[in-house]
Amino acid sequence: MVQKNTYYEVTFTDLTHDAMGVCKIDGFPVFVKDALKGEKAMIKITKLNKNFGFGRLIEIRDESPFRKLPICEHYHVCGGCNMMHMNYQTQLDFKKYRTQETLRKLGKIETVVHNTVGMSNPYYYRNKAIVPFGMRHGKIVAGLYRPRSHEIVDIRRCHVFPKVISDIIRYCKTLFAELQYTIYDETTHQGLIRGLMFRTSHAEGTIALTLITKEAKLTEKERLIHNLRRRYPGIVSIVHNINTEKTNVMLGSKSRVLFGEDTIQDTLLDLSYEISHRSFFQVNPEQTALLYQKALDYAALKPTDTVIDAYCGIGTIALTAARHVKQVIGIESVKEAVKNAQQNAKTNRIDNVRFIHGLAETILPDLAEHKPDVLFIDPPRKGCEKPFLEALVKLAVPRVIYVSCNVATLARDLNFLQANGYTVHETTPFDMFPQTSHVECVVLMSRVDK
Incomplete structure (x- = not known):
C-alpha cells in the first residue's frame, strides 16, 4: 500500500493532459510535476486520493534525452509555465x-x-497578461501565482512576457511605494492596488496599461502618469479599473481613462484593429x-x-x-x-x-x-x-x-x-x-x- 511522505523509485510511463509524469506503484497511479516519460527517478508521495496520488520529484536517476534546463529562475515555483523542462520539439x-x-x-x-x-522563438510572445500585486515581509511583490494557490511569486523577469513588461512591473513596485499606494490584501480585503494588466501592440510596439484598484479614489494621478510615460514613452494608454468586490476575479465593472484612449492599435493579416482593455484578442x-x-x-x-x-x-x-x-x-x-x-x-x-x-x-x-x-x-x-x-x-x-x-x-x-x-x-x-x-x-x- 502506497504511503504518504514515503520515498519510491519509479519509472514514468506517460504524461497527463497537463504534462505531469505518470508512474505506478503496485498498480496505483501517481502524478509528478516536471517528470518526463521514460525517466527513472526517486519521488516522495505528497498527497493521496482514493484512486491516485501526487508526488514530488526528488532525484532523477535516468534522465530523458528530451529534458532541458529551464531558462527561468522562477520556473519550479511559478504556475505560469509547466513545460519549460522539455525541449521545444518534445513540447x-x-x-x-x-x-x-x-x-x-x-x-x-x-x-x-x-x-x-x-x-x-517560443519565448516573450504574450501580448496580454494580468499581474497581481501583494505584500510580503513589508515589501511589494508582483508576478504570477504558485500552482493551485493565490501566493504570488515575486518575478524578476518572465520569459513569456515581452521584456519591457517585466521591466515595467519591477519599476511599478518602486513607483507605487514612492507614491505611498497601499497594496491590496486578499484575506483582509484592505489596500488599494490589486494589480496591473498590460497589452502590447506587435505591429507598433506600443503598450496599454490598466491599473486595477479596490477603491475609486486614486491620488497622485498626474505624477503616476508622468513617471510612467517619462520612463516608458511607448505607453499610449493608461486605464484605471475599479474592483471593489471581495473576489479573486481581477477586473472590476467600472473603468476610466487616465491617459490616451481606451484602445491600442494592432495589425493582423494586413488589417488594423482597435483593442480595448476588455476586448478579447489572441495573446x-x-x-x-x-x-x-x-x-x-x-x-x-x-x-x-x-x-x-x-x-x-x-x-x-x-x-x-x-x-x-x-x-x-x-x-x-x-x-x-x-x-x-x-x-x-x-x-x-x-x-x-x-x-x-x-x-x-x-x-x-x-x-x-x-x-x-x-x-x-x-x-x-x-x-x-x-x-x-x-x-x-x-x-x-x-x-x-x-x-x-x-x-x-x-x-x-x-x-x-x-x-x-x-x-x-x-x-x-x-x-x-x-x-x-x-x-x-x-x-x-x-x-x-x-
Missing part, C-alpha cells in the same frame, strides 16, 4: 499526441491530426496570423458565400473573411468588443460585414434566412452551449471551422456534431502558448449529404 509532439488522444477518448473522433505548428500575434490563415484555408471561401462568425470578439476572423465573400455576420456577447468590431470595419473600409450584440446560442437561430455557407466558431474555454450546437445542426451549415483553446470541450462539441450529421475531416494544433500544456486547434468539418 510540440506532446501537444499533437494530447490532441489526438483527447479527441479519440473523449469525443470518439478518429480524424487526421497534423503536426503542431510551432514558433521560431500570441505571430501564431494567430498562422492560425487564422489555416482557418481561411479550411473554409475554402467563395465570392458568393455568406459567412457567420460566432463568438467574433473584435471581428478578427470576420473581417479577414469578409475580403473573400459576399457578406459576413458576426455575433459577440461583449458590448465593448462589438463596438471595437464596428470601428475596425470602418477603419479597414470593409462594408460587407455587420456585428450583432448577443449570445451566440440566442442569435444564431434567427439567422436561418441568410442560409450561411460557412460558420466559424471560436468560443471561450467552456466551449459551445448545447442550444448553439442544436441551432447549428438545424441550420445545416455546409462548412464549419471550429477554433478551440480547450481540446476537452472541443472533443465534447465535435462528438455532438458528429452524431448529428457532420464529419470531422482534419485538425491542426497550434502552439499559441509555448512552455505551457495549453494547445489551440483548428478543425475542419462539413455537413454529410443525405
Whole structure:
C-alpha cells in the first residue's frame, strides 16, 4: 500500500493532459510535476486520493534525452509555465499526441491530426497578461501565482512576457511605494492596488496599461502618469479599473481613462484593429496570423458565400473573411468588443460585414434566412452551449471551422456534431502558448449529404 511522505523509485510511463509524469506503484497511479516519460527517478508521495496520488520529484536517476534546463529562475515555483523542462520539439509532439488522444477518448473522433505548428522563438510572445500585486515581509511583490494557490511569486523577469513588461512591473513596485499606494490584501480585503494588466501592440510596439484598484479614489494621478510615460514613452494608454468586490476575479465593472484612449492599435493579416482593455484578442500575434490563415484555408471561401462568425470578439476572423465573400455576420456577447468590431470595419473600409450584440446560442437561430455557407466558431474555454450546437445542426451549415483553446470541450462539441450529421475531416494544433500544456486547434468539418 502506497504511503504518504514515503520515498519510491519509479519509472514514468506517460504524461497527463497537463504534462505531469505518470508512474505506478503496485498498480496505483501517481502524478509528478516536471517528470518526463521514460525517466527513472526517486519521488516522495505528497498527497493521496482514493484512486491516485501526487508526488514530488526528488532525484532523477535516468534522465530523458528530451529534458532541458529551464531558462527561468522562477520556473519550479511559478504556475505560469509547466513545460519549460522539455525541449521545444518534445513540447510540440506532446501537444499533437494530447490532441489526438483527447479527441479519440473523449469525443470518439478518429480524424487526421497534423503536426503542431510551432514558433521560431517560443519565448516573450504574450501580448496580454494580468499581474497581481501583494505584500510580503513589508515589501511589494508582483508576478504570477504558485500552482493551485493565490501566493504570488515575486518575478524578476518572465520569459513569456515581452521584456519591457517585466521591466515595467519591477519599476511599478518602486513607483507605487514612492507614491505611498497601499497594496491590496486578499484575506483582509484592505489596500488599494490589486494589480496591473498590460497589452502590447506587435505591429507598433506600443503598450496599454490598466491599473486595477479596490477603491475609486486614486491620488497622485498626474505624477503616476508622468513617471510612467517619462520612463516608458511607448505607453499610449493608461486605464484605471475599479474592483471593489471581495473576489479573486481581477477586473472590476467600472473603468476610466487616465491617459490616451481606451484602445491600442494592432495589425493582423494586413488589417488594423482597435483593442480595448476588455476586448478579447489572441495573446500570441505571430501564431494567430498562422492560425487564422489555416482557418481561411479550411473554409475554402467563395465570392458568393455568406459567412457567420460566432463568438467574433473584435471581428478578427470576420473581417479577414469578409475580403473573400459576399457578406459576413458576426455575433459577440461583449458590448465593448462589438463596438471595437464596428470601428475596425470602418477603419479597414470593409462594408460587407455587420456585428450583432448577443449570445451566440440566442442569435444564431434567427439567422436561418441568410442560409450561411460557412460558420466559424471560436468560443471561450467552456466551449459551445448545447442550444448553439442544436441551432447549428438545424441550420445545416455546409462548412464549419471550429477554433478551440480547450481540446476537452472541443472533443465534447465535435462528438455532438458528429452524431448529428457532420464529419470531422482534419485538425491542426497550434502552439499559441509555448512552455505551457495549453494547445489551440483548428478543425475542419462539413455537413454529410443525405
